[in-house]
Amino acid sequence: MMDRSYKDLLKMKRLPHTWCPGCGIGAVLKNVAMALRELGWNYQNTVAVSGIGCSGRMAGYMNLDAVHTPHGRALTAAETIKTVRSDLNVIVLSGDGDLASIGGNHLLHTTRRNPDITVFCNDNEIYGLTGGQAGPTTPKGTKTITSPQGEPYQSLRLGRILTTQAPYFYARTTVFHLNHFKTCIQEALLWKGFSFIDIISDCIELNGRRLGFKTAHQMFKWFDERFHIVEGVRAHLNEDELGIAKAEVEEVPKAIEKVEVKPQVQIEELRLFTAEELQHFDGTNGRPIYVAYKGKIYDLSASPLFQGEKRMRCHIGGKDLTKDIDIAPHGEDSVFKFPVVGKLQVTTSLFE
Amino acid sequence: MKRLISGNEAIFQGTIRAGASYFAGYPITPSSEILQQASLHAEENPEFRFLQAEDEIAAAVATISASLAGAKAFTATSGPGFSLMQEALGWGHAVEAPCVFVNSMRVGPSTGMPTQPAQADLLQVKGGSAGDYYPIAFYPNSVEECFRLTVTAFNAAEESLSPVILLSDAFLSHLYEIVDLEGMEVKVIPRKREPLGRGQRLFTGIAHDKMGNTKTSHPEIYQEWLWELKDRHHQAAGQYPLYEYLPHQGSNILLIAFGITSRIISPLKKKFSIFRPIRIFPILEKELKEVTQSYRHIIVIEGNDGQYAGWVEWAIGRKVLRVPCLGGGFKLQWIRNQIEERLKGDGG
Numbered sequence: 001m002m003d004r005s006y007k008d009l010l011k012m013k014r015l016p017h018t019w020c021p022g023c024g025i026g027a028v029l030k031n032v033a034m035a036l037r038e039l040g041w042n043y044q045n046t047v048a049v050s051g052i053g054c055s056g057r058m059a060g061y062m063n064l065d066a067v068h069t070p071h072g073r074a075l076t077a078a079e080t081i082k083t084v085r086s087d088l089n090v091i092v093l094s095g096d097g098d099l100a101s102i103g104g105n106h107l108l109h110t111t112r113r114n115p116d117i118t119v120f121c122n123d124n125e126i127y128g129l130t131g132g133q134a135g136p137t138t139p140k141g142t143k144t145i146t147s148p149q150g151e152p153y154q155s156l157r158l159g160r161i162l163t164t165q166a167p168y169f170y171a172r173t174t175v176f177h178l179n180h181f182k183t184c185i186q187e188a189l190l191w192k193g194f195s196f197i198d199i200i201s202d203c204i205e206l207n208g209r210r211l212g213f214k215t216a217h218q219m220f221k222w223f224d225e226r227f228h229i230v231e232g233v234r235a236h237l238n239e240d241e242l243g244i245a246k247a248e249v250e251e252v253p254k255a256i257e258k259v260e261v262k263p264q265v266q267i268e269e270l271r272l273f274t275a276e277e278l279q280h281f282d283g284t285n286g287r288p289i290y291v292a293y294k295g296k297i298y299d300l301s302a303s304p305l306f307q308g309e310k311r312m313r314c315h316i317g318g319k320d321l322t323k324d325i326d327i328a329p330h331g332e333d334s335v336f337k338f339p340v341v342g343k344l345q346v347t348t349s350l351f352e
Numbered sequence: 353m354k355r356l357i358s359g360n361e362a363i364f365q366g367t368i369r370a371g372a373s374y375f376a377g378y379p380i381t382p383s384s385e386i387l388q389q390a391s392l393h394a395e396e397n398p399e400f401r402f403l404q405a406e407d408e409i410a411a412a413v414a415t416i417s418a419s420l421a422g423a424k425a426f427t428a429t430s431g432p433g434f435s436l437m438q439e440a441l442g443w444g445h446a447v448e449a450p451c452v453f454v455n456s457m458r459v460g461p462s463t464g465m466p467t468q469p470a471q472a473d474l475l476q477v478k479g480g481s482a483g484d485y486y487p488i489a490f491y492p493n494s495v496e497e498c499f500r501l502t503v504t505a506f507n508a509a510e511e512s513l514s515p516v517i518l519l520s521d522a523f524l525s526h527l528y529e530i531v532d533l534e535g536m537e538v539k540v541i542p543r544k545r546e547p548l549g550r551g552q553r554l555f556t557g558i559a560h561d562k563m564g565n566t567k568t569s570h571p572e573i574y575q576e577w578l579w580e581l582k583d584r585h586h587q588a589a590g591q592y593p594l595y596e597y598l599p600h601q602g603s604n605i606l607l608i609a610f611g612i613t614s615r616i617i618s619p620l621k622k623k624f625s626i627f628r629p630i631r632i633f634p635i636l637e638k639e640l641k642e643v644t645q646s647y648r649h650i651i652v653i654e655g656n657d658g659q660y661a662g663w664v665e666w667a668i669g670r671k672v673l674r675v676p677c678l679g680g681g682f683k684l685q686w687i688r689n690q691i692e693e694r695l696k697g698d699g700g
Contacts, residue, residue, distance in 0.1 A: 011552070014565065047548045060556065060566060065548045067420060068556035069413060070443045076410040077417035081548060083401050084374060084421035088549045109406035 009033040009042070011063050018057055022208075022216030024175035024201030028122050029058050031178070032093065035185040046089040049078040051098035054129045054203075055122035058093035072103030075110040078117045091189075092119040097127050100156050101136040111162060111194050118188045119196045121158070124203040132206030143210060159237050159245065162196050166247040169195035172227075173242050175202065176220035180229050180242060187244060200227065200242075271342040273297055275320070278344065282318030289317035290342075293325055293335045297342040300335075320344060354532045359498045359524045360385035360428075363454055365533050366502025367426050368393065370540055372452075374425035376403040376414035378433060381466040382522040383456040386428035408433035412440030412453070416515065419449040420555055422547025424506060428454035430522075431473050432463060435480065441515055442481030445581070447555040450509035450543070452502070456520040457655070459680050468680025469522035469612050471655030474663075477517050478633055484578060486585040488512055489633040490594065491519040491611045495529035500538060501630070504592055507541040512588035514581075519632060521655065523612040523682070586634060594630035595639055605695070606647040608664060608672075613653050616682045620691075632660070637667045644668050649698060651675060651691055655682065673698060 010033050019025050036046065043064045050059035052071035059066035069077045074094045082090045092099075099107055099121050126144060127133040134144040136156040143150050162170040169191045171184040181199065188195040202208055202219040213219045230243040237245045273290070278297065281290035288301040300317065325332055357365075364386050367375075375390035377383075387404065394402035401423070405411040411427050418425035429437060434455045444451065457473045459465035477489050488508050492501045502518055509516040554564035559574045567573045596614075598621050606625045609617050614628045627643050629636050644650050650668075652661035653675040661674045673694040675687055 043552050044549060057566075060554050060564075063552050065551055066554045066556075067417065067447075067548070068554060068558065069417075070439050070557055073409070073413040073440070076405070076413045080374075080376070080403070080414040080417035081421045083403070084418050084423045085548060088421075105406055106410055109410070 006030070006034040006037040009036050009063050011061050014061055017061060019054060020203075020205040022202070022204040023054070023128075024124065024199075024203070024216075025055055025058060025122050027175040027178070027181075028055070028093075028120060028199055028201065029061060031181055031185060032058075032091070032120055033062070035182065035189060036091075038186070039189060041089050041189075045087070046091065047078075047081055047085075049074050049081065049090060049092045051092075051094040051103060052129075053095045053098050053127070055093065055095035055124075056098060058120075058122075062093070072098055072101070073106065074098060075103060075106045075117075075119065078119075079110050079113065079115040082115045082117050086116075089189075090115075090117045092117060094119070094121060095128075096121055096123040096125065096137040096158075097135045100158060104136070107161070111168070111196075112165060114167060114194045116193055117195075118191070119194070120185075121196065121198050122201045123158070123198050124201045124207065125155075126203050126207035128203045128206050132203075132210065144207070157239065158196075158198050159239070163236050163245050163247070166250040167193050169193065169244070169246040170198065170237070171196070171244045172198045172200065172237055174200040174220075174223040174227060176223045177227075177229060177242060184244060191246070270296075270340065272345050273342045274345045278320070279318040282316070291317060291335075292320040292322065292344040293332065294322050295344055295346070296340050297344055298335055298338040299341045300338050302338065353534055354530050356528050356530050357495060357533070358385065359492075359495050359520055359527050360456070361389060362495045362498035362531065362533065363428070363502050363518065363520065363525075364389040364393070366499040367424075367452065367506070369499070369533075369538060370424065370503045370506035371542070372424045372426050372506065373399060374401045374415070374418035374423040375427065376405050376411040376418070376425070377427050377429065378405050378408045378411050380408075380430045380433045382458060382469075382525045383428040383430050383433075383454060383520075385525070386454060408436035409439065412437035413443070415451050415453070416440055416444040416447065416449045419444075419451040420447065420548060422543065424451070424543060426452040426454065426506075428456065430456050430458050430466075431460045431470075431476070434473060434476060438476070438480040441487075442483060442485065443557045444515040445481070445485040445487075446557040448513040448581070449515065449555075450506075450513050450545075451515050452505045452509055452518055453515050454502075454518045454520065456522060456525040458522045459678075465680055467522060469524070469655060469682065470678075470680065471519075471521060471611055471613065472657075472659065473519070474632065474656065474659040477519065485514075486582050487517055487633050488514065488585060488589045488592075488631070489517040489519055490592070490630060491632050492630070493524065493611050493614050493628065495524075495527060496531045496536070497630075498524065499531065499533055499536060501594075503538040503540060504594075507539065508588050508592055510541045510543060511591070512585045513545070514585060517633075519611065521612050522680075589631065589634050592631055593636060593639060595636055596626075596628040596630065597643055598626045598628075600625045604646075604648040606644060606650050607653060607691075608650060608660070609653040610660070611655075613655055613677060613682060616684055617653055617687060619684060620688070624691075629660075635663045635667050640664060640667045649673060649695060651694060653677065653687060653691075 048059040048062040048066045050056040051074035133146040141150040173181045204216040283289035377387040415427040459470040490501045505516045505518045558566045650672040
């Protein structure tokens, strides 16, 4: 028989809940309750904090002292409660719009201060409660009621934001991969410090149907196609990976490798380019990118910054960049890394 | 022990006397000294918690959350920061969290004149957040009163279960006077509500019933809640009907001023009667009615364009004359001339 003691953690009298049939939040709530139960966390030692939105209603269903904050302020409230009452376990139950958009500033600064709280982010990539507007995590190109032509901007990559400063704990899972989800919750709750679980969840009514899904189950299958689980602990997760990324201490930055200054190539042996010839090699139509620096021509095709682009910020391929590089913040070392392919024919101009 | 201290320091010492153990804030002129004092105090007293937040929004939310967690908490800011705190203030009234917000006023709107005193945040204090709520606000006019009223503000917060506002201004915050804080006797009301971690309560900004169940389409439950809240606030405020009245025999003119302005016009007491409200909100309706009825002219002198004068007219049901001291321009001679001009225009 299945253990149903987790129901002690839920206000069963308040059911049925307010969420739509097929919503992923129910799965989040139930699994959090099960994990808390297993750890023996209850109303005497645990406080739930939530923000605004569908997922913000989760705290109200927990059989704990719960604080329901203004929109976006859940992290600040949770951190403060932990500061004042370090004997309490504090969990945050909220959503992507609340935590990453209106609460974005608090997300940056609370992680910096690293309080010992656990955040469950029901990431359904949409503003559900208000009717299906595009959110910060809505993937680029997704049509919503506020992005009828498709969301024009790149979505916010929570995984990257939350793993910039160690110590950090960032887990990504979905409401479909339940076993993986449970493992993540357990680990996050036991992590000393700020832990964040990004739970990819479905909003079938206000997002899924517009995307062409008929049932929540179809969305779950879509999660299965989009994501795959990676085993072990990683430093970072790719956008299609489910798993745990954590680091206890800051990685010591590697010493800057000394750039080997290449032996002086006899400048006379090199091919001579005129300014017009050089201009031809600007990276367009598959041609290499050559730039001139102090009389020498360098092949910058391998530069990751120029990749597929004719222009890298203010530097343009096919030009003499001597003056540009002299005033640039990076210095000339960044050019010396690249192979020398020729020299520039010096033309004296009357107007120099 | 007698010491020379500033208004801001007196406010901070008042919070400590009242039993405050949490401060969250964000630097802003002219209240930054309170933030600095709090950080120093936290260093020496580990039980006192301090947070320099990322913005005033976080500072205000942290103050209210700390109060819910069981600490006596406070924050300090000025006009622009107070605007950012409005969201949390509304939340504080909804979740009934006792705490204190210090607002040291400067010239606005927006950044305005950061170092110049003003009294132009009154309407912001009264109703800057969404919905109906009934804030309590006090406004001292001396360093000693800064200390006393800070303790009073904490007591009123505990009694009304709401964020209480202590007003100051750029002048008063930086005013130095000799006071003996240790020798002052004050009454302190302790926290009554159980802190977090004792039950299954829900503290929510959503309309709710007494059990904390959200009720978003039940007007009768909402009305019951709001009337109870209003009643509690007025009862709590009713214990502090603070004002100062200096009648002048033979004068039929009453000057109304508070905070810094009341200090500046104090030499005029030789010629006019002066009424100084200390509890700014709720408006001293009964007291104003009683005091003003025997005067022919009532002149409200304040550091804004008639924010308090409007409330006085509402309370006493007749027109008053106004002398607005704007842009940090508080000069006795100028005010005297303005009073004469107003009286001429009104057939005085």
